[in-house]
Amino acid sequence: MTVSDPFPAGPATEVQQGVGDPDGFARLWTPHRMAYIEKGSSGQRERDDCPFCRLPDLPDAQSLIVARGTVCFAVLNLYPYNPGHLLIVPYRHIADYTDLTDAESLEFAGLTRQALRALRTASRPGGFNVGMNLGAMAGAGIAEHLHQHVVPRWGGDMNFMPVVGHTRVLAQLLTETRQRVADAWPVDDA
Numbered sequence: 001m002t003v004s005d006p007f008p009a010g011p012a013t014e015v016q017q018g019v020g021d022p023d024g025f026a027r028l029w030t031p032h033r034m035a036y037i038e039k040g041s042s043g044q045r046e047r048d049d050c051p052f053c054r055l056p057d058l059p060d061a062q063s064l065i066v067a068r069g070t071v072c073f074a075v076l077n078l079y080p081y082n083p084g085h086l087l088i089v090p091y092r093h094i095a096d097y098t099d100l101t102d103a104e105s106l107e108f109a110g111l112t113r114q115a116l117r118a119l120r121t122a123s124r125p126g127g128f129n130v131g132m133n134l135g136a137m138a139g140a141g142i143a144e145h146l147h148q149h150v151v152p153r154w155g156g157d158m159n160f161m162p163v164v165g166h167t168r169v170l171a172q173l174l175t176e177t178r179q180r181v182a183d184a185w186p187v188d189d190a
Helices: 031-039 051-057 102-123 174-184
Strands: 065-068 072-076 086-090 127-131 148-153
Touching (some): 051 065, 065 102, 065 174, 086 102, 102 148
Antiparallel strands (some): 072 086, 086 148, 127 148
16 A cells, blocks of 8 residues: 655655555654754743733733633633633642642632533534643643633534644634623523
């Protein structure tokens, strides 16, 4: 079986020969990413420099906060994967899920459930990705302040644009998404 490379051979699309068996996957080589990988973390972000610590001091419409609890809040991701991509964030500047107090854990989970309900009402997604990237090596963009992603998903919502065009296609402005989700946010968790 021969697998053809859909990309022309060149420095960024070099084809390896004679190593292993073909598996049918095309490879998009991105050697420019090594500079980012090798740089690693530039050090711990202090509370004064943390966007998640600054957001609660701003008006909700400006900060993109859609709901506030006593110890945690829900905010739209400024760089969303999809419209309605929310982050559940404790007010306290902590890095790890195991550092949450019992009260924070309970509200963190409750806000996640409310986020799912609000997004179902606001935009009727077919599913969700819910999870955390703990630590910079796991992909956390702001590793020093714990946050959980709630990403609504629809059939066909992802295409080649993020991979090849370094572009995300979003069908709605953040301010419109924030208003829609805030309006759909459940009043209680019953």
